[in-house]
Amino acid sequence: MNTYKIAVIEGDGIGKEVVPAAIEVLDTVAKLDGSFQFEWTYFPWGCDYYLEHGEMMPEDGIETLKQYDQIFLGAVGMPNIVPDHISLWGLLIKIRRGLKQSINVRPAKLLAGLESPLKNPQNFDITVVRENSEGEYSDSGGRIHNGADEIAIQNAIFTRKGTERAMRYAFELAKNSNKHVTSATKSNGLTYSMPFWDEVFEEVKKDYPDIDTAVNHIDALAAFFVMKPQAFDIIVASNLFGDILTDLGGAIMGSIGIAPAANLNIEREYPSMFEPVHGSAPDIAGLGIANPIGQIWTGKMMLDFLGHHEAGARILNAIEKTLASGIKTGDLGGTATLAEVKNSIIGNL
Ligand SMILES: NC(=O)C1=CN([C@@H]2O[C@H](COP(=O)(O)OP(=O)(O)OC[C@H]3O[C@@H](n4cnc5c(N)ncnc54)[C@H](O)[C@@H]3O)[C@@H](O)[C@H]2O)C=CC1
Ligand SMILES: CC(=O)C(=O)O
Numbered sequence: 001m002n003t004y005k006i007a008v009i010e011g012d013g014i015g016k017e018v019v020p021a022a023i024e025v026l027d028t029v030a031k032l033d034g035s036f037q038f039e040w041t042y043f044p045w046g047c048d049y050y051l052e053h054g055e056m057m058p059e060d061g062i063e064t065l066k067q068y069d070q071i072f073l074g075a076v077g078m079p080n081i082v083p084d085h086i087s088l089w090g091l092l093i094k095i096r097r098g099l100k101q102s103i104n105v106r107p108a109k110l111l112a113g114l115e116s117p118l119k120n121p122q123n124f125d126i127t128v129v130r131e132n133s134e135g136e137y138s139d140s141g142g143r144i145h146n147g148a149d150e151i152a153i154q155n156a157i158f159t160r161k162g163t164e165r166a167m168r169y170a171f172e173l174a175k176n177s178n179k180h181v182t183s184a185t186k187s188n189g190l191t192y193s194m195p196f197w198d199e200v201f202e203e204v205k206k207d208y209p210d211i212d213t214a215v216n217h218i219d220a221l222a223a224f225f226v227m228k229p230q231a232f233d234i235i236v237a238s239n240l241f242g243d244i245l246t247d248l249g250g251a252i253m254g255s256i257g258i259a260p261a262a263n264l265n266i267e268r269e270y271p272s273m274f275e276p277v278h279g280s281a282p283d284i285a286g287l288g289i290a291n292p293i294g295q296i297w298t299g300k301m302m303l304d305f306l307g308h309h310e311a312g313a314r315i316l317n318a319i320e321k322t323l324a325s326g327i328k329t330g331d332l333g334g335t336a337t338l339a340e341v342k343n344s345i346i347g348n349l
Protein backbone atom coordinates (compact mmCIF):
# COMPACT_ATOMS: atom_id res chain seq x y z
CA MET A 1 0.00 0.00 0.00
CA ASN A 2 1.37 3.41 -1.04
CA THR A 3 0.90 6.13 1.55
CA TYR A 4 1.15 9.69 0.25
CA LYS A 5 2.04 12.37 2.77
CA ILE A 6 0.15 15.46 1.67
CA ALA A 7 0.55 18.94 3.17
CA VAL A 8 -2.84 20.65 3.26
CA ILE A 9 -3.16 24.42 3.18
CA GLU A 10 -6.83 25.36 3.07
CA GLY A 11 -5.89 29.03 3.04
CA ASP A 12 -8.62 31.66 3.06
CA GLY A 13 -12.27 32.15 2.20
CA ILE A 14 -13.84 29.25 0.33
CA GLY A 15 -10.52 27.39 0.48
CA LYS A 16 -11.62 26.32 3.97
CA GLU A 17 -14.80 24.83 2.47
CA VAL A 18 -13.74 23.27 -0.83
CA VAL A 19 -10.55 21.63 0.44
CA PRO A 20 -12.26 19.42 3.08
CA ALA A 21 -14.85 18.42 0.47
CA ALA A 22 -12.15 17.41 -2.02
CA ILE A 23 -10.26 15.49 0.66
CA GLU A 24 -13.40 13.47 1.40
CA VAL A 25 -13.65 12.63 -2.30
CA LEU A 26 -9.96 11.69 -2.52
CA ASP A 27 -10.18 9.48 0.57
CA THR A 28 -13.20 7.74 -0.94
CA VAL A 29 -11.50 7.06 -4.24
CA ALA A 30 -8.40 5.81 -2.40
CA LYS A 31 -10.51 3.35 -0.42
CA LEU A 32 -12.23 2.12 -3.56
CA ASP A 33 -8.92 1.69 -5.34
CA GLY A 34 -7.24 -0.07 -2.43
CA SER A 35 -3.66 0.39 -3.61
CA PHE A 36 -2.92 3.74 -1.95
CA GLN A 37 -3.95 6.03 0.89
CA PHE A 38 -3.42 9.62 1.94
CA GLU A 39 -1.95 10.99 5.13
CA TRP A 40 -3.10 14.61 5.40
CA THR A 41 -1.19 17.16 7.50
CA TYR A 42 -2.90 20.52 7.96
CA PHE A 43 -1.11 23.86 8.04
CA PRO A 44 -3.21 26.86 9.18
CA TRP A 45 -1.34 29.32 6.97
CA GLY A 46 -3.12 32.24 5.38
CA CYS A 47 -4.51 35.67 6.25
CA ASP A 48 -5.78 34.71 9.73
CA TYR A 49 -2.31 33.38 10.48
CA TYR A 50 -0.88 36.68 9.20
CA LEU A 51 -3.05 38.72 11.56
CA GLU A 52 -1.76 36.69 14.46
CA HIS A 53 1.90 36.24 13.47
CA GLY A 54 2.68 39.06 11.04
CA GLU A 55 3.60 36.59 8.28
CA MET A 56 1.59 34.35 5.98
CA MET A 57 3.63 31.27 6.85
CA PRO A 58 6.54 30.60 9.23
CA GLU A 59 10.03 31.43 8.06
CA ASP A 60 10.93 27.75 7.75
CA GLY A 61 7.65 26.97 5.97
CA ILE A 62 9.27 26.05 2.66
CA GLU A 63 11.66 23.66 4.43
CA THR A 64 8.71 22.11 6.26
CA LEU A 65 6.81 21.57 3.00
CA LYS A 66 9.79 19.79 1.44
CA GLN A 67 9.11 16.87 3.77
CA TYR A 68 5.80 16.08 2.05
CA ASP A 69 5.05 14.25 -1.17
CA GLN A 70 2.66 16.90 -2.51
CA ILE A 71 0.78 20.00 -1.40
CA PHE A 72 -2.99 20.46 -1.65
CA LEU A 73 -4.00 24.11 -1.40
CA GLY A 74 -7.32 25.96 -1.60
CA ALA A 75 -6.91 29.69 -2.12
CA VAL A 76 -5.16 32.65 -0.59
CA GLY A 77 -6.49 36.15 -0.04
CA MET A 78 -8.68 38.31 2.19
CA PRO A 79 -8.37 41.65 0.44
CA ASN A 80 -10.35 43.62 3.01
CA ILE A 81 -7.87 42.59 5.73
CA VAL A 82 -4.51 41.97 4.03
CA PRO A 83 -3.42 43.61 0.75
CA ASP A 84 -3.47 40.98 -1.99
CA HIS A 85 0.16 41.43 -3.04
CA ILE A 86 1.25 40.75 0.54
CA SER A 87 -0.88 37.64 1.01
CA LEU A 88 -0.11 36.10 -2.37
CA TRP A 89 3.61 36.82 -2.32
CA GLY A 90 3.82 35.69 1.30
CA LEU A 91 2.34 32.26 0.69
CA LEU A 92 1.15 31.17 -2.76
CA ILE A 93 3.88 32.65 -4.90
CA LYS A 94 6.49 32.00 -2.22
CA ILE A 95 5.71 28.28 -2.42
CA ARG A 96 5.55 28.21 -6.23
CA ARG A 97 9.02 29.75 -6.42
CA GLY A 98 10.55 28.24 -3.30
CA LEU A 99 9.71 24.73 -4.48
CA LYS A 100 10.51 25.45 -8.14
CA GLN A 101 7.01 24.75 -9.37
CA SER A 102 7.90 26.24 -12.70
CA ILE A 103 4.94 24.99 -14.73
CA ASN A 104 1.25 25.57 -14.09
CA VAL A 105 -0.95 23.18 -16.04
CA ARG A 106 -4.56 24.30 -16.42
CA PRO A 107 -7.02 22.31 -18.53
CA ALA A 108 -10.32 23.66 -19.85
CA LYS A 109 -12.71 21.34 -21.60
CA LEU A 110 -16.39 20.95 -22.15
CA LEU A 111 -17.74 18.61 -19.49
CA ALA A 112 -20.70 16.32 -19.98
CA GLY A 113 -23.74 17.71 -18.21
CA LEU A 114 -22.56 21.29 -18.29
CA GLU A 115 -23.94 24.15 -20.26
CA SER A 116 -21.24 26.47 -21.52
CA PRO A 117 -22.19 30.15 -21.66
CA LEU A 118 -21.03 30.02 -25.28
CA LYS A 119 -23.89 29.84 -27.75
CA ASN A 120 -22.30 27.15 -29.86
CA PRO A 121 -19.49 25.48 -27.92
CA GLN A 122 -17.81 22.79 -29.92
CA ASN A 123 -16.20 19.98 -28.04
CA PHE A 124 -13.22 22.03 -26.88
CA ASP A 125 -10.39 20.45 -24.92
CA ILE A 126 -7.58 22.87 -24.12
CA THR A 127 -4.54 22.62 -21.87
CA VAL A 128 -2.85 25.87 -20.96
CA VAL A 129 0.80 25.50 -19.96
CA ARG A 130 1.51 28.62 -17.95
CA GLU A 131 5.05 29.67 -17.12
CA ASN A 132 4.90 29.78 -13.32
CA SER A 133 8.22 31.07 -12.02
CA GLU A 134 8.90 34.46 -13.58
CA GLY A 135 7.53 36.74 -16.30
CA GLU A 136 5.19 39.57 -15.43
CA TYR A 137 4.77 38.26 -11.87
CA SER A 138 7.83 39.92 -10.46
CA ASP A 139 8.95 41.80 -7.39
CA SER A 140 11.55 43.68 -9.37
CA GLY A 141 10.75 47.35 -9.55
CA GLY A 142 9.94 50.13 -7.18
CA ARG A 143 7.93 53.20 -6.32
CA ILE A 144 9.42 56.61 -5.81
CA HIS A 145 8.20 60.17 -5.19
CA ASN A 146 4.72 61.22 -4.19
CA GLY A 147 1.66 62.83 -5.63
CA ALA A 148 1.87 64.13 -9.18
CA ASP A 149 5.51 63.03 -9.45
CA GLU A 150 4.86 59.49 -8.23
CA ILE A 151 6.39 56.70 -10.33
CA ALA A 152 5.77 52.94 -10.23
CA ILE A 153 8.05 50.57 -12.13
CA GLN A 154 7.30 46.87 -12.47
CA ASN A 155 9.80 44.81 -14.40
CA ALA A 156 8.91 41.60 -16.18
CA ILE A 157 11.63 38.95 -16.11
CA PHE A 158 12.00 36.46 -18.95
CA THR A 159 14.93 34.07 -18.79
CA ARG A 160 15.92 31.73 -21.59
CA LYS A 161 15.82 28.85 -19.11
CA GLY A 162 12.31 29.56 -17.85
CA THR A 163 10.88 30.40 -21.25
CA GLU A 164 12.36 27.36 -22.94
CA ARG A 165 11.32 25.07 -20.08
CA ALA A 166 7.66 26.07 -20.40
CA MET A 167 7.73 25.67 -24.16
CA ARG A 168 9.43 22.28 -24.06
CA TYR A 169 6.89 21.09 -21.51
CA ALA A 170 4.10 22.16 -23.88
CA PHE A 171 5.71 20.40 -26.85
CA GLU A 172 6.27 17.22 -24.84
CA LEU A 173 2.58 17.22 -23.85
CA ALA A 174 1.64 17.69 -27.49
CA LYS A 175 3.99 14.94 -28.63
CA ASN A 176 2.49 12.42 -26.26
CA SER A 177 -1.06 13.23 -27.28
CA ASN A 178 -0.78 14.06 -30.98
CA LYS A 179 -1.79 17.66 -30.53
CA HIS A 180 -0.67 21.09 -31.70
CA VAL A 181 0.88 23.96 -29.77
CA THR A 182 -0.15 27.61 -29.80
CA SER A 183 2.13 30.27 -28.37
CA ALA A 184 0.52 33.27 -26.70
CA THR A 185 2.48 36.40 -27.50
CA LYS A 186 2.15 40.15 -27.56
CA SER A 187 5.21 41.09 -29.51
CA ASN A 188 3.43 43.97 -31.17
CA GLY A 189 3.12 45.90 -27.92
CA LEU A 190 6.00 44.63 -25.80
CA THR A 191 9.33 45.38 -27.44
CA TYR A 192 11.73 43.11 -25.51
CA SER A 193 10.06 40.30 -23.62
CA MET A 194 7.67 39.03 -26.26
CA PRO A 195 9.99 39.25 -29.29
CA PHE A 196 12.38 37.19 -27.13
CA TRP A 197 9.53 34.81 -26.31
CA ASP A 198 8.76 34.44 -30.04
CA GLU A 199 12.43 33.76 -30.89
CA VAL A 200 12.70 31.05 -28.24
CA PHE A 201 9.46 29.49 -29.53
CA GLU A 202 10.88 29.41 -33.08
CA GLU A 203 14.01 27.68 -31.78
CA VAL A 204 12.27 25.13 -29.58
CA LYS A 205 9.76 24.14 -32.24
CA LYS A 206 12.62 23.05 -34.52
CA ASP A 207 13.13 20.11 -32.16
CA TYR A 208 9.53 19.02 -32.76
CA PRO A 209 9.17 19.10 -36.56
CA ASP A 210 6.09 16.85 -36.53
CA ILE A 211 4.05 19.09 -34.25
CA ASP A 212 1.91 21.82 -35.79
CA THR A 213 2.26 25.23 -34.23
CA ALA A 214 0.55 28.60 -34.24
CA VAL A 215 1.36 31.96 -32.73
CA ASN A 216 -1.40 34.30 -31.61
CA HIS A 217 -1.33 37.63 -29.85
CA ILE A 218 -2.94 37.26 -26.46
CA ASP A 219 -5.72 39.75 -27.23
CA ALA A 220 -6.85 37.83 -30.32
CA LEU A 221 -6.37 34.55 -28.46
CA ALA A 222 -8.77 35.73 -25.76
CA ALA A 223 -11.35 36.48 -28.45
CA PHE A 224 -10.80 33.08 -30.08
CA PHE A 225 -11.47 31.41 -26.70
CA VAL A 226 -14.99 32.77 -27.01
CA MET A 227 -15.48 32.39 -30.77
CA LYS A 228 -13.73 29.07 -31.52
CA PRO A 229 -12.20 27.38 -28.48
CA GLN A 230 -12.19 24.06 -30.34
CA ALA A 231 -9.30 25.40 -32.44
CA PHE A 232 -6.82 24.92 -29.59
CA ASP A 233 -5.01 21.97 -28.05
CA ILE A 234 -1.99 23.02 -26.01
CA ILE A 235 -1.32 26.69 -25.36
CA VAL A 236 1.96 27.93 -23.90
CA ALA A 237 1.71 31.29 -22.19
CA SER A 238 3.65 33.58 -19.90
CA ASN A 239 2.69 33.86 -16.24
CA LEU A 240 0.22 36.74 -16.56
CA PHE A 241 -1.21 35.80 -19.96
CA GLY A 242 -1.75 32.25 -18.74
CA ASP A 243 -3.37 33.52 -15.55
CA ILE A 244 -5.93 35.60 -17.41
CA LEU A 245 -6.54 33.05 -20.14
CA THR A 246 -7.33 30.29 -17.63
CA ASP A 247 -10.03 32.25 -15.81
CA LEU A 248 -11.53 32.67 -19.28
CA GLY A 249 -11.05 28.93 -19.81
CA GLY A 250 -13.04 28.32 -16.64
CA ALA A 251 -15.73 30.73 -17.76
CA ILE A 252 -16.30 29.03 -21.12
CA MET A 253 -16.58 25.68 -19.34
CA GLY A 254 -19.36 27.16 -17.28
CA SER A 255 -17.71 28.71 -14.22
CA ILE A 256 -14.27 29.43 -12.83
CA GLY A 257 -15.49 27.42 -9.84
CA ILE A 258 -14.79 24.18 -11.72
CA ALA A 259 -11.39 25.00 -13.25
CA PRO A 260 -8.50 22.84 -11.95
CA ALA A 261 -4.77 23.52 -11.87
CA ALA A 262 -1.44 21.98 -10.96
CA ASN A 263 1.76 23.82 -10.04
CA LEU A 264 4.36 21.31 -11.08
CA ASN A 265 7.93 20.78 -10.03
CA ILE A 266 8.60 18.87 -13.22
CA GLU A 267 11.97 17.60 -11.99
CA ARG A 268 10.15 16.02 -9.01
CA GLU A 269 12.87 17.35 -6.78
CA TYR A 270 10.37 19.06 -4.47
CA PRO A 271 6.65 18.61 -3.92
CA SER A 272 4.24 19.98 -6.50
CA MET A 273 1.21 21.98 -5.41
CA PHE A 274 -2.33 21.32 -6.50
CA GLU A 275 -4.73 24.27 -6.22
CA PRO A 276 -7.66 25.29 -8.39
CA VAL A 277 -7.69 28.30 -10.70
CA HIS A 278 -10.14 30.30 -8.62
CA GLY A 279 -9.36 32.47 -5.60
CA SER A 280 -10.86 32.69 -2.13
CA ALA A 281 -14.17 34.15 -3.35
CA PRO A 282 -14.77 36.41 -0.34
CA ASP A 283 -18.21 37.34 -1.72
CA ILE A 284 -19.56 33.82 -1.05
CA ALA A 285 -17.17 32.54 1.64
CA GLY A 286 -18.73 30.86 4.65
CA LEU A 287 -22.12 30.35 3.02
CA GLY A 288 -21.67 26.72 2.03
CA ILE A 289 -22.55 27.45 -1.58
CA ALA A 290 -19.11 27.46 -3.23
CA ASN A 291 -18.59 25.03 -6.07
CA PRO A 292 -16.19 22.30 -4.87
CA ILE A 293 -15.63 20.88 -8.38
CA GLY A 294 -12.54 22.99 -9.14
CA GLN A 295 -10.85 21.66 -6.02
CA ILE A 296 -12.06 18.10 -6.60
CA TRP A 297 -10.89 18.07 -10.23
CA THR A 298 -7.59 19.50 -8.95
CA GLY A 299 -7.43 16.41 -6.73
CA LYS A 300 -7.78 14.32 -9.88
CA MET A 301 -4.75 16.14 -11.32
CA MET A 302 -2.81 15.22 -8.18
CA LEU A 303 -3.79 11.57 -8.65
CA ASP A 304 -2.66 11.70 -12.29
CA PHE A 305 0.68 13.18 -11.21
CA LEU A 306 1.06 10.36 -8.69
CA GLY A 307 0.40 7.86 -11.48
CA HIS A 308 -3.12 6.83 -10.44
CA HIS A 309 -4.81 7.57 -13.75
CA GLU A 310 -7.66 5.14 -13.25
CA ALA A 311 -8.60 6.64 -9.90
CA GLY A 312 -8.32 10.08 -11.47
CA ALA A 313 -10.63 9.13 -14.33
CA ARG A 314 -13.11 7.83 -11.78
CA ILE A 315 -13.30 11.25 -10.18
CA LEU A 316 -13.92 13.08 -13.44
CA ASN A 317 -16.62 10.57 -14.39
CA ALA A 318 -18.31 11.06 -11.04
CA ILE A 319 -18.18 14.85 -11.47
CA GLU A 320 -19.77 14.61 -14.92
CA LYS A 321 -22.48 12.29 -13.63
CA THR A 322 -23.35 14.75 -10.86
CA LEU A 323 -23.53 17.62 -13.33
CA ALA A 324 -25.61 15.60 -15.79
CA SER A 325 -28.09 14.81 -13.01
CA GLY A 326 -28.61 18.55 -12.55
CA ILE A 327 -26.94 18.88 -9.15
CA LYS A 328 -25.15 22.22 -9.53
CA THR A 329 -24.17 25.13 -7.34
CA GLY A 330 -25.34 28.68 -7.99
CA ASP A 331 -22.38 29.68 -10.16
CA LEU A 332 -23.57 27.04 -12.66
CA GLY A 333 -27.17 28.21 -12.45
CA GLY A 334 -28.22 25.54 -9.97
CA THR A 335 -29.47 25.63 -6.39
CA ALA A 336 -27.41 22.85 -4.79
CA THR A 337 -25.14 23.49 -1.83
CA LEU A 338 -21.47 22.58 -1.70
CA ALA A 339 -22.33 19.59 0.50
CA GLU A 340 -24.98 18.33 -1.93
CA VAL A 341 -22.57 18.45 -4.86
CA LYS A 342 -19.82 16.75 -2.84
CA ASN A 343 -22.16 14.03 -1.54
CA SER A 344 -23.49 13.38 -5.04
CA ILE A 345 -19.95 13.00 -6.41
CA ILE A 346 -19.07 10.59 -3.60
CA GLY A 347 -22.25 8.65 -4.32
CA ASN A 348 -21.33 8.40 -7.99
CA LEU A 349 -17.89 7.07 -7.14
N1 LIG B 1 -4.56 30.95 -6.44
C1 LIG B 1 -5.10 31.72 -5.52
O1 LIG B 1 -5.03 31.44 -4.34
C2 LIG B 1 -5.80 32.93 -5.97
C3 LIG B 1 -6.16 33.86 -5.04
N2 LIG B 1 -6.90 34.95 -5.42
C4 LIG B 1 -7.32 35.85 -4.33
O2 LIG B 1 -8.69 35.58 -4.03
C5 LIG B 1 -9.33 36.78 -3.58
C6 LIG B 1 -10.57 37.05 -4.42
O3 LIG B 1 -10.16 37.30 -5.75
P1 LIG B 1 -11.16 37.46 -6.97
O4 LIG B 1 -10.50 38.28 -7.97
O5 LIG B 1 -12.50 37.86 -6.45
O6 LIG B 1 -11.25 35.99 -7.64
P2 LIG B 1 -12.06 34.69 -7.18
O7 LIG B 1 -11.66 33.62 -8.10
O8 LIG B 1 -11.88 34.44 -5.73
O9 LIG B 1 -13.60 35.07 -7.43
C7 LIG B 1 -14.10 35.61 -8.64
C8 LIG B 1 -15.60 35.32 -8.75
O10 LIG B 1 -15.80 33.93 -8.98
C9 LIG B 1 -16.59 33.35 -7.97
N3 LIG B 1 -16.02 32.03 -7.62
C10 LIG B 1 -14.71 31.71 -7.50
N4 LIG B 1 -14.57 30.43 -7.14
C11 LIG B 1 -15.81 29.93 -7.01
C12 LIG B 1 -16.33 28.67 -6.64
N5 LIG B 1 -15.52 27.64 -6.33
N6 LIG B 1 -17.67 28.51 -6.60
C13 LIG B 1 -18.49 29.52 -6.91
N7 LIG B 1 -18.07 30.73 -7.27
C14 LIG B 1 -16.74 30.95 -7.31
C15 LIG B 1 -16.50 34.31 -6.79
O11 LIG B 1 -17.63 34.19 -5.97
C16 LIG B 1 -16.36 35.64 -7.46
O12 LIG B 1 -17.63 36.16 -7.81
C17 LIG B 1 -8.25 37.86 -3.70
O13 LIG B 1 -7.66 38.01 -2.44
C18 LIG B 1 -7.29 37.30 -4.71
O14 LIG B 1 -5.99 37.83 -4.60
C19 LIG B 1 -7.34 35.12 -6.71
C20 LIG B 1 -7.01 34.21 -7.66
C21 LIG B 1 -6.18 33.06 -7.39
C1 LIG C 1 -2.76 34.71 -8.44
C2 LIG C 1 -3.59 34.12 -9.47
O1 LIG C 1 -4.62 34.64 -9.81
C3 LIG C 1 -3.14 32.91 -10.08
O2 LIG C 1 -1.98 32.55 -9.91
O3 LIG C 1 -3.94 32.27 -10.76
Ligand SMILES: [K+]
Nearest residue numbers: 074075276278
Ligand atom coordinates in the same frame (compact mmCIF):
# COMPACT_ATOMS: atom_id res chain seq x y z
K1 LIG D 1 -6.47 28.73 -5.96
Ligand SMILES: [Mn+2]
Nearest residue numbers: 243244247277
Ligand atom coordinates in the same frame (compact mmCIF):
# COMPACT_ATOMS: atom_id res chain seq x y z
MN1 LIG E 1 -5.56 33.61 -11.44
